Amino acid sequence: MTQDSPSRLSPLDAFHRELGAKMADFGGWMMPIEYPGEKGGVLAEHRAVRERVGIFDVSHLGKASVSGAGAVDFLNTVLSNDLESIADGQAQYNFLLDETGGVIDDLIVYRKSSTELFLIPNAANTSEVVKRIQSQAPSSITVTNLHLDFAVIAVQGPNSLDLLRASGFDESIATLAYMSFARVDWNGVPVILCRTGYTGEFGFEAVIPVEHHGEKSAWNLWNTFVKNLAHFDGAVVGLGARDTLRTEMGYPLHGQDLSLEINPVEASANWAVGWRKPRFNGRDALLAIKEKGAKRKSFALRVNDRGIPRQGMTVVKDGRTIGFVTSGTFSPTLKSGIALALLEPTIKVGDQVDVEIRGRISTAEVVKLPFVPSRVR
Numbered sequence: 001m002t003q004d005s006p007s008r009l010s011p012l013d014a015f016h017r018e019l020g021a022k023m024a025d026f027g028g029w030m031m032p033i034e035y036p037g038e039k040g041g042v043l044a045e046h047r048a049v050r051e052r053v054g055i056f057d058v059s060h061l062g063k064a065s066v067s068g069a070g071a072v073d074f075l076n077t078v079l080s081n082d083l084e085s086i087a088d089g090q091a092q093y094n095f096l097l098d099e100t101g102g103v104i105d106d107l108i109v110y111r112k113s114s115t116e117l118f119l120i121p122n123a124a125n126t127s128e129v130v131k132r133i134q135s136q137a138p139s140s141i142t143v144t145n146l147h148l149d150f151a152v153i154a155v156q157g158p159n160s161l162d163l164l165r166a167s168g169f170d171e172s173i174a175t176l177a178y179m180s181f182a183r184v185d186w187n188g189v190p191v192i193l194c195r196t197g198y199t200g201e202f203g204f205e206a207v208i209p210v211e212h213h214g215e216k217s218a219w220n221l222w223n224t225f226v227k228n229l230a231h232f233d234g235a236v237v238g239l240g241a242r243d244t245l246r247t248e249m250g251y252p253l254h255g256q257d258l259s260l261e262i263n264p265v266e267a268s269a270n271w272a273v274g275w276r277k278p279r280f281n282g283r284d285a286l287l288a289i290k291e292k293g294a295k296r297k298s299f300a301l302r303v304n305d306r307g308i309p310r311q312g313m314t315v316v317k318d319g320r321t322i323g324f325v326t327s328g329t330f331s332p333t334l335k336s337g338i339a340l341a342l343l344e345p346t347i348k349v350g351d352q353v354d355v356e357i358r359g360r361i362s363t364a365e366v367v368k369l370p371f372v373p374s375r376v377r
Contacts, residue, residue, distance in 0.1 A: 010059040011151050011210045011218050015226075021238060027123030029060035032238040039235040046244050046332040048235035049199055050372075053157035055225045056237050058198075059218070062107075062126030063150045063207065064119040066133065068141040072114045078136055078281050079109065080264065082274030088113050091179045091194055093272050095264055096121075096129055097282030101289055102260035103267075105129050106252065108196060110181055118192065118207075120152070122254050132281075151210050151218030155225065156203035156245075158375070159232040164204060166228040167221075169193070173204070178377045189217040198242060200249035200374045247329045247338060250300055250369035256311055257298065257326045257340050265289050266342060268298040296323060297345045300369045301353065303337030307362030309355050315341050316354040316361075322347065325355065333372045337362070 007030040010016070016023065021032035034042050048054045066075050076083045080095040088111055096104045105125035110118040121129040126147050134143040155163055164173060168186060173193060176182060181194035189212045197203040210218045226236065243253070252258045258267050263286060270290070274280065303309060309328030314321055323343035331338045339355070343366075347353070351366045 008060070008148075010057050011216070012057045012059060012222050015219075015222065016057065019236070024239075026239055027060055029123055031060050032057065032236075034238040034240045035236055042238075042240040042244060043332050045235050045237040045241035048233075049157045049201055049237060049241065049245055050333060051158070053155065053159040053163050053229070053232050053234040054237035054241070055163075055222070055229065055234070056154040056156065056239075056242055057151070057222065058154050058205075058242075059151040060123040061152050062119070062121035062123055062129065063146040063152075064121065064126065064130050064133075065144045065146060066117045066119065066137075066141060067115060067144075069115055071117055071141055072111065074137060074141050075109070075117060075133070076274075076277065077279045078133055080273045080280050080282075080286075081109075082277055083109065083111060083117075085274070086111055089180055089182065091181055091196055095258075095269075095272060096132060097263070097280070097286065098260060099282055099285060100260075101263040101265075101282045101286035103254065103258040103263060104132065104260065106254050106258055106272075108194075110192065110194065112183075120207075125254065149210060150207050151222075153206045153208065153218070153222055153225065154197055154199075154203065155206065156197045156199045156201045156237075157234070158202060159234065160201070160203045163225060163228055163232055163234065164193075166231060167224045176204075186221060188212075189215075189221070191221075197376065198251055199245040200251075200370060200372065200376060201245075202375055202377070244329050244332055247327050247340070248331050248333055248371045249374060250340060250371065252298075252340070253327055262326070262342065263289060263294075265294045266296050266298065294345060296342045297347075298326070299341055299343050299347055300367050300371065301325075301339040301341055301355065301364040302334070302367045302371065303339070303355065304363045304365060306337075307355065307357040307360070308337040309339040309341075309357060309362070309364070313339075314356045315343055316356065317347070317351070322353065331371060337364075338371050339364070
């Protein structure tokens with residue numbers, strides 16, 4: 001960001017700075033990457049989520065609403081997935097595509113009713129998502145950018161339900177199924193509590209007003225979680241560990257694994273496209289790519305030596321370049337380098353490839369996703 005357009009701050013920013021978190025710009029927001037101390041650092045924070053519980057400030061994520069008579073029917077003609085395949089009270093992963101089939105953004109849609117939906121796009125893309133949907137909306141549909149009105153707090157890990165109970169949430173939340181949500185009351189504050197996350201662990205995401213009746217409601221909820229973390233040996237977790245956790249699951253990151261240049265077919269995300277729908281943005285272009293066959297496809301790589309792959313590194317097989325890494329990191333769980341890579345579609349699981357890492361060659365095996373077992377359910 002330039003001096004003329006400074007990074008936005010989370011409503012929980014004062015906590016991160018008081019704790020001495022390492023901060024960095026992420027999608028136009030200054031956010032915590034990792035925290036200091038005995039339980040801090042990417043590796044320790046990652047382990048806390050896998051083994052116990054961690055809380056994340058992800059308030060940089062976008063928030064928007066689509067409301068009015070026929071809201072579901074309208075949005076279903078815009079986004080890729082089929083909103084008619086989910087019921088009220090469920091959430092769905094979706095793409096907003098351009099006319100070439102490229103991904104403007106990937107987002108979560110909360111279906112509240114046939115006339116009301118709540119969207120969670122990526123931070124940097126929120127304004128564009130709202131603008132694009134508004135441009136297609138009929139007069140009966142209202143699309144509202146709520147980016148600054150809500151905070152989002154993720155509670156992830158085996159003890160996440162226990163932390164919520166200890167923090168004053170009603171026992172009814174225990175019945176929430178994966179990718180479902182409920183509008184609950186927390187100390188008089190309305191909260192959207194969803195059984196979603198970006199870690200592969202059992203967990204929740206709480207969407208809460210930044211302020212409610214003059215009270216700093218998001219700040220109060222965050223500090224309640226922090227106070228109760230000690231009962232479960234939990235940790236506050238930054239976006240550094242969020243990245244290693246999501247990569248172990250093979251979850252894509254927009255701008256790296258998905259983009260205007262990397263479409264859902266190439267990203268091996270056909271499951272998030274309602275192919276039988278007669279209409280959605282980019283449908284004709286994407287269908288043509290699917291029918292013709294993509295010239296590249298996303299694969300998972302596990303490095304055989306101590307090399308750590310990073311975005312943009314070249315992948316070679318039999319002395320010939322076959323693609324590049326889109327996301328790469330060190331897996332704290334596997335204690336090896338892992339990567340998502342766009343490769344020639346003839347590659348298959350079990351193949352051995354080479355990755356050019358900082359001037360040397362590391363061998364890697366093409367493996368199935370996820371790298372570690374999913375425990376979201």
